[in-house]
Amino acid sequence: MYSLQFETIYPIVELKAKKGVTVTEVDPEGLGAAVGLRPGDRILAVNGRKVRDYLDFQFYTGSEDTVALTVIHPDGATRQLHVEVGEGEIWGLDFEAFKPRQCGNECLFCFCEQNPPDARPSLFFRDEDIRLSFLHGNYTTMTTLTDEEFNRIVEQRLSPQYVSVHATDPEVRRHLLGRRQADDILGTMRRLLAHGIELHAQVVLCPTINDGDVLRRTIHDLAALHPEGVSSVAIVPLGLTKHHRKRHLLVAPTDEWEAGIIELVTPIQQELKRRYGTSFAFLGDEFYIRAGVPIPPARHYGDYPQIEDGVGMVRRFLDSFQKAVRRLRKRPPQGPFPPVTAATGALFASHLSRLAEQLNAEFGARLHVVAIRNEYFGPEVNVAGLVTGSDLIAMRDHFQGEHLLIPNEMVMGERHLFLDNLTLADVRQRLGMEVHLAGTTGEDFVAAALRTARATRPDSGALQKMVR
Numbered sequence: 001m002y003s004l005q006f007e008t009i010y011p012i013v014e015l016k017a018k019k020g021v022t023v024t025e026v027d028p029e030g031l032g033a034a035v036g037l038r039p040g041d042r043i044l045a046v047n048g049r050k051v052r053d054y055l056d057f058q059f060y061t062g063s064e065d066t067v068a069l070t071v072i073h074p075d076g077a078t079r080q081l082h083v084e085v086g087e088g089e090i091w092g093l094d095f096e097a098f099k100p101r102q103c104g105n106e107c108l109f110c111f112c113e114q115n116p117p118d119a120r121p122s123l124f125f126r127d128e129d130i131r132l133s134f135l136h137g138n139y140t141t142m143t144t145l146t147d148e149e150f151n152r153i154v155e156q157r158l159s160p161q162y163v164s165v166h167a168t169d170p171e172v173r174r175h176l177l178g179r180r181q182a183d184d185i186l187g188t189m190r191r192l193l194a195h196g197i198e199l200h201a202q203v204v205l206c207p208t209i210n211d212g213d214v215l216r217r218t219i220h221d222l223a224a225l226h227p228e229g230v231s232s233v234a235i236v237p238l239g240l241t242k243h244h245r246k247r248h249l250l251v252a253p254t255d256e257w258e259a260g261i262i263e264l265v266t267p268i269q270q271e272l273k274r275r276y277g278t279s280f281a282f283l284g285d286e287f288y289i290r291a292g293v294p295i296p297p298a299r300h301y302g303d304y305p306q307i308e309d310g311v312g313m314v315r316r317f318l319d320s321f322q323k324a325v326r327r328l329r330k331r332p333p334q335g336p337f338p339p340v341t342a343a344t345g346a347l348f349a350s351h352l353s354r355l356a357e358q359l360n361a362e363f364g365a366r367l368h369v370v371a372i373r374n375e376y377f378g379p380e381v382n383v384a385g386l387v388t389g390s391d392l393i394a395m396r397d398h399f400q401g402e403h404l405l406i407p408n409e410m411v412m413g414e415r416h417l418f419l420d421n422l423t424l425a426d427v428r429q430r431l432g433m434e435v436h437l438a439g440t441t442g443e444d445f446v447a448a449a450l451r452t453a454r455a456t457r458p459d460s461g462a463l464q465k466m467v468r
Contacts, residue, residue: 020044020072021054022096030092035083037071037093044078045070054095055131059156061091103128105141106178108249109204114241116376120421134158137308139202143183153197160198160231163189167203167210168221176210186221193228200305201233207251211261219268219281226276234306235265236284242378252380259291269300282306285314286382289347310383314351321355321442328363333450335364339401340452342438342445343392345384346371355442359449367449368400376420385409389422393430403452404431405438405445 020042026033043051046060047068061067069081103126107113112126130149132138141164153161163185167173170182189199201222205211210218215235222233237253244250262283269279279300288295298319301312344352349371356367372395374381376388384407392406411417416424416437428435438448 018042020051021057021098023093024096025094027090027092031083031085031089032091032093035069035081037081038073040074042072043069044072053098053131055098055156055158057093057095061085098131100125100127100132101129102126103141104144107141108176108178108209108246109206109238111239111241113246114239114244114377116243119419123419130158130161133162134160137162137200139164141177142185142188143177143179145188150191153192154195157197159196160200161192162200162202165201165203165218165222165233167214168218169210169214172210172214176204176206186225189225189230190228193225193230197229199225199230201230202306202309203233203235204238205235205253205261206238207253207257209250211257212264215261215264216268219265223272223276223280226272226278226280232278232305233281234284234309234311235261235281235287236309236311237261237286240378240380242380253290255290255292258287259293262287262291262293278302282311284310285312286310286347289314289351314348317442317445318351318355319442320444321446324443324446325358325362328446328450333363337363337365337450338403339366339368340403340405340449341368341370341399341401342405342449343370343372343387343395343399344407345382345387346373346379347382348384355445356449359446363450365449366401370395370398386419388420389418389424389427389430390420392427392435396431399431399433402433404433404435405448405452406435407445408437408440411437 023032023037023039023041023043026037026039043057045051045068046057047064049056049060051057051060065085067083067085069083071079071081073079105126105128110126112124115123127138128140128144129138130140130142130145130153133140134153139162152158165173165185166176168186170184173185174180174182192199203210203215203218205215219233219235222230237258238250240247240250240252265281265283269281272278272280279302282301282305285295287293295315295318298312298315301307301315304312304316307313307316342352342356349369353369356365356369359365359367372384372387372391373379374387374391375394376391377386387406387410392404411424418424418427422430424435424437434452436448436452438445
């Protein structure tokens with residue numbers, strides 16, 4: 001989640017909002033080029049309706065046979081273009097990203113307030129944007145949802161929307177969001193549901209604040225809206241870094257507490273499964289790992305509606321890994337294999353170690369897993385996606401061989417940038433070893449591990465095809 005958002009959305013937060021939307025690229029074979037649109041042109045209106053961003057352009061032009069565009073060229077000249085849109089014709093335009101709307105809440109648990117003081121400014125940006133919720137699954141509290149935004153969600157069918165609920169008890173929610181007055185989140189959700197908008201909810205669970213009876217009420221209140229269109233709830237534990245300025249107001253999760261949450265939620269999930277055919281309220285993977293409880297089977301997660309929130313990620317990875325192994329058994333790869341190190345966050349390290357041992361035992365691989373201690377955010381941060389380049393460099397003495405595998409979640413964008421601004425190239429140079437991306441799935445990991453080990457063999461491409 002963080003990798004995608006930081007690289008594709010947050011670096012633009014310093015942009016000043018402008019009227020209209022700017023064209024950045026034009027396909028020479030598209031309709032836009034045919035009517036004279038060029039990079040740098042700014043489209044202000046479509047058929048007399050103001051354009052705020054590329055979503056507006058797509059919606060307003062999507063089903064029209066005749067389109068009138070108001071365009072400002074880079075030289076300041078304004079033109080009116082009248083375009084006949086033939087059947088199957090495409091505009092062939094790319095547009096600038098929009099400036100996200102910023103959140104005005106002061107949530108006790110907000111991760112954006114837990115960055116090191118010297119982190120780049122974009123990491124401190126807190127978005128509250130219904131467009132990003134629709135496009136990327138970003139959660140919004142909807143505490144300041146305007147009539148204009150509400151109407152836009154309904155008119156343009158910006159569905160599903162992802163809602164940060166945290167508690168349906170108004171006072172508890174007010175406290176968690178750092179607001180002076182409580183809001184009616186259930187009322188807002190019902191209004192959206194009445195217009196056919198699908199919703200997914202999130203609860204960031206903070207010990208002693210919104211757990212226990214408050215959590216029970218939250219799950220049941222949201223489940224009552226399931227038939228109307230609340231499809232799922234993700235329950236994820238509070239994350240704390242060593243830089244959190246409100247840490248004194250929070251209690252850190254413990255293994256025992258996480259085990260207790262599983263005991264509380266499991267009977268509710270079973271009840272909802274009988275009633276609705278879905279577990280509905282899904283616990284983040286961390287609960288099961290820290291409690292030492294087996295990850296639920298794939299059928300528990302259904303179509304994995306909350307996987308981007310760390311719910312079911314481990315199960316999907318484990319199943320994908322075993323799928324790759326079953327394929328390899330039909331044509332086992334030939335050794336000998338050189339030693340390769342796989343780096344991951346502390347949370348997943350035990351699972352990955354067992355998978356590495358399986359590859360080693362069955363195929364003669366020499367895969368070694370290292371749990372990376374997070375010094376940048378603090379040792380309580382245990383997920384791979386928040387491991388930085390400097391964290392990897394600090395663990396150099398624990399690595400074996402000349403090749404290091406890291407999950408794609410550790411880096412972002414074309415530059416393969418870590419959260420501490422080091423690039424993959426920087427880390428390779430500092431480590432003095434090759435660093436390879438291991439993909440995002442279990443199949444990707446198997447292919448990367450064995451491909452890396454056999455990189456000098458001409459049949460390494462064939463090996464990857466066998467895995468897949």
